[in-house]
Amino acid sequence: MKNKLTEYYSMAKFISREVFYEAQMKQAGSRQAKFLEKCEKNKKYIGRMVLILKIVSSFMIILLPLIYLISVPSVLDLLKPSGNIEITAITYGIVFSIFIISYMTYLILFGLYTIGAFMSGDSFNWLRTLPISKKKLRKYAFMTLFRSIDLQLISLCVALPILIMILTQNVVLMLMSFLISIPNAILCLCVLIFLGEKISRVIFSKENTSKKSSRTKILVFGLIISVSIGMNLILQFIFYGIEGFVSFFTLSPDTHVWNLILSLIPYPFGPIYFITLFISPTNVPPLLILTSTIGFLLFLGITYVIGKKALKSIKSVIGTEKERKSRKSSQELKLEEINIKIKESTTTIAYIKKDLTTAARDPQSAMLLIMPIMITIIMILSFSSGLTEVSDLNIQLLSFLMISLVMISTINPIMLVSGLMNMEESGSTITSALPILPRDQAKAKLILMILIHKQFLLLFQR
Amino acid sequence: MTELIIEVQNLKKYFEQIINDQNIQTKAVNNISFNVNKGEIFGLLGPNGAGKTTTIKLLLGLLEPNDGNIRVFGLNPEREDIKIKEEIGYVAEEPLIFRSLTPKDLFNFISSIRKLDPLKTEKKVKEYLESLDAIQYYEQIIDTLSHGNKQKIQIISAIIHNPKLLIFDEPLAGLDAKSVKVLKEILDLHKENGGAVLFSTHIMKIAEELCDRIGIINKGKIVGIGTIEELRKQSNKIGASLEDVFLRLTEQDKSVMEIIKKLRASFNNK
Numbered sequence: 001m002k003n004k005l006t007e008y009y010s011m012a013k014f015i016s017r018e019v020f021y022e023a024q025m026k027q028a029g030s031r032q033a034k035f036l037e038k039c040e041k042n043k044k045y046i047g048r049m050v051l052i053l054k055i056v057s058s059f060m061i062i063l064l065p066l067i068y069l070i071s072v073p074s075v076l077d078l079l080k081p082s083g084n085i086e087i088t089a090i091t092y093g094i095v096f097s098i099f100i101i102s103y104m105t106y107l108i109l110f111g112l113y114t115i116g117a118f119m120s121g122d123s124f125n126w127l128r129t130l131p132i133s134k135k136k137l138r139k140y141a142f143m144t145l146f147r148s149i150d151l152q153l154i155s156l157c158v159a160l161p162i163l164i165m166i167l168t169q170n171v172v173l174m175l176m177s178f179l180i181s182i183p184n185a186i187l188c189l190c191v192l193i194f195l196g197e198k199i200s201r202v203i204f205s206k207e208n209t210s211k212k213s214s215r216t217k218i219l220v221f222g223l224i225i226s227v228s229i230g231m232n233l234i235l236q237f238i239f240y241g242i243e244g245f246v247s248f249f250t251l252s253p254d255t256h257v258w259n260l261i262l263s264l265i266p267y268p269f270g271p272i273y274f275i276t277l278f279i280s281p282t283n284v285p286p287l288l289i290l291t292s293t294i295g296f297l298l299f300l301g302i303t304y305v306i307g308k309k310a311l312k313s314i315k316s317v318i319g320t321e322k323e324r325k326s327r328k329s330s331q332e333l334k335l336e337e338i339n340i341k342i343k344e345s346t347t348t349i350a351y352i353k354k355d356l357t358t359a360a361r362d363p364q365s366a367m368l369l370i371m372p373i374m375i376t377i378i379m380i381l382s383f384s385s386g387l388t389e390v391s392d393l394n395i396q397l398l399s400f401l402m403i404s405l406v407m408i409s410t411i412n413p414i415m416l417v418s419g420l421m422n423m424e425e426s427g428s429t430i431t432s433a434l435p436i437l438p439r440d441q442a443k444a445k446l447i448l449m450i451l452i453h454k455q456f457l458l459l460f461q462r
Numbered sequence: 463m464t465e466l467i468i469e470v471q472n473l474k475k476y477f478e479q480i481i482n483d484q485n486i487q488t489k490a491v492n493n494i495s496f497n498v499n500k501g502e503i504f505g506l507l508g509p510n511g512a513g514k515t516t517t518i519k520l521l522l523g524l525l526e527p528n529d530g531n532i533r534v535f536g537l538n539p540e541r542e543d544i545k546i547k548e549e550i551g552y553v554a555e556e557p558l559i560f561r562s563l564t565p566k567d568l569f570n571f572i573s574s575i576r577k578l579d580p581l582k583t584e585k586k587v588k589e590y591l592e593s594l595d596a597i598q599y600y601e602q603i604i605d606t607l608s609h610g611n612k613q614k615i616q617i618i619s620a621i622i623h624n625p626k627l628l629i630f631d632e633p634l635a636g637l638d639a640k641s642v643k644v645l646k647e648i649l650d651l652h653k654e655n656g657g658a659v660l661f662s663t664h665i666m667k668i669a670e671e672l673c674d675r676i677g678i679i680n681k682g683k684i685v686g687i688g689t690i691e692e693l694r695k696q697s698n699k700i701g702a703s704l705e706d707v708f709l710r711l712t713e714q715d716k717s718v719m720e721i722i723k724k725l726r727a728s729f730n731n732k
Contacts, residue, residue: 011571011574011575014560014563014567014571015560017560017562017563018560018561018562018563020562021561021562021605022562036605036606039603039605039606040602040603040606043564043601043602043603046562046603123560125558126558126559126560128524129522129524129547129552129554129558130547130572130575130576131544131545131547131548131575131576132544132575133544
């Protein structure tokens with residue numbers, strides 16, 4: 001049995017590598033040639049990328065929330081033992097619930113592409129033609145899924161216990177948090193599988209190439225990238241405001257009622273309240289023990305139900321083409337009469353049109369144009385968050401303007417130039433065969449860059 | 463009596479699509495019947511979208527038919543697909559292998575899945591790689607290779623286990639002249655040793671040279687089947703090339719003539 005498991009695990013290495021590769025190729029979009037070039041130069045490139053991504057995402061899951069504890073000392077003050085179990089319970093309940101949610105978000109952000117590629121089922125197309133029984137194929141699928149995010153899942157299981165051990169130095173609490181981390185990791189994985197399934201239909205679908213689906217792809221891409229970049233900002237805002245939020249509950253005369261209500265919410269409060277029962281078991285009111293236990297059992301129940309559904313989704317990934325088609329929404333085709341019209345324009349305009357059309361069709365190219373603006377906004381907000389400490393409104397406004405102008409005039413153009421240059425790599429073989437003057441090419445790029453940059457400045461002025 | 467390797471009777475496969483808000487059934491394979499015998503190379507010839515790949519997927523048990531009977535080695539692909547796949551070597555039109563692996567990793571993977579003898583497999587892989595001029599790509603990532611070289615790796619991965627039946631879907635796409643010659647030789651040797659080949663292509667010359675019998679498929683239907691001579695008789699084109707026979711049987715001959723006329727007129731008016 002053990003040998004068989006090892007065999008499945010070692011064979012899953014090849015499949016998970018293919019899954020990762022599929023995900024990377026999709027992410028590369030129109031810059032696939034560059035990615036392939038790196039693979040050609042270094043045959044260990046994919047293997048290294050897999051390892052680096054695993055290590056980085058595992059560190060992010062464990063370390064990033066800890067950084068906020070250090071950078072926002074008020075959170076540490078909040079978690080100091082108060083002597084009142086009701087206050088301790090509500091404080092722990094809120095603070096650790098934020099951590100649990102942040103762990104889940106990081107797992108989703110780092111694993112979404114890989115799991116999306118896995119859920120598309122494309123990596124199993126060839127395996128289906130080999131003499132592998134459905135039962136075996138299912139085992140390979142489970143092992144592949146695990147191998148794709150094994151380190152991240154292990155990090156998810158140990159992140160909360162490490163955090164609790166650092167903050168409370170209570171071994172019992174640490175052990176309890178480890179026990180609840182296992183179902184929590186399962187729940188996070190299931191959520192990731194569902195989201196991966198959804199994203200595979202949008203991003204990994206080879207069938208739907210309509211304008212509508214291109215727009216959806218761009219929207220989803222934008223959303224993922226904004227959340228990935230903005231996650232730190234969101235956590236920063238949450239932690240800066242947490243003191244006031246917790247005070248609302250702790251200073252309320254009905255803290256015990258709030259505790260009873262929150263502990264009944266299965267996720268994220270259910271498991272956290274269950275741990276807090278072990279801070280001082282003899283002092284916890286019996287009603288809170290009851291509601292916390294109910295909340296925890298509900299959390300386990302939800303994990304079980306969602307887990308079963310996720311299993312079904314995984315099984316459909318390796319099913320026959322018919323089974324896989326049934327989970328895809330039926331594709332609707334509109335047959336229209338095709339009118340062929342050729343419009344004449346200058347080389348520069350033709351180039352600008354080419355870039356804009358590429359951006360409208362290819363999410364990665366669109367991101368190259370949208371990202372400079374998004375990143376600049378995020379950077380402005382991130383740097384400005386510290387200005388709340390400044391009491392003088394005029395200085396606050398002046399500092400905000402200074403930060404914004406520096407960001408707009410530095411980050412935006414750098415990213416735009418790099419983005420527009422990167423766009424040039426797609427279809428380079430076609431353009432290199434055409435009689436184009438490099439000056440016209442550069443002119444088109446400059447006009448597009450000025451247009452985007454100007455639009456952003458106008459937007460900012462408003 | 464000849465031994466049947468593939469037996470297809472009244473096979474039907476329909477797909478449903480919503481076109482202009484109407485649910486329309488596309489008949490990808492519409493009531494086709496053919497056999498492939500032991501020691502025979504059978505060519506499935508047809509234009510793009512004729513139903514060749516769908517037929518192959520049905521034979522492999524990758525799709526379920528709507529109606530009709532399929533037997534491969536006397537077994538039903540829907541129920542006994544594993545036993546069938548053990549004896550089949552399949553080459554897909556678009557390389558259907560793990561693109562992220564090197565050929566070295568890929569052959570290791572296949573050898574483990576098919577439980578092959580490592581020493582014998584090593585020897586065979588080396589022989590095939592050398593004969594197809596692909597030995598230098600042994601440790602390169604497959605997706606970084608040219609289409610033709612990817613196809614060579616796919617072909618080797620389909621034949622290293624000595625299958626009784628080879629199913630090749632457009633296997634020559636992108637192959638250089640030397641490799642085409644070597645592949646033809648491999649197929650002939652396979653045939654001489656009692657193996658069977660189902661060969662799907664739209665290259666007439668290759669089909670004419672290689673296949674013992676040909677089935678011409680168009681719009682999901684078999685419109686002609688037999689040896690080249692028999693097909694010529696069926697199309698009333700005695701002495702004609704397979705290309706002319708094919709165009710006649712698929713009723714494309716008149717439209718091709720009209721297109722040629724239009725093109726000539728357009729070129730003369732330039």
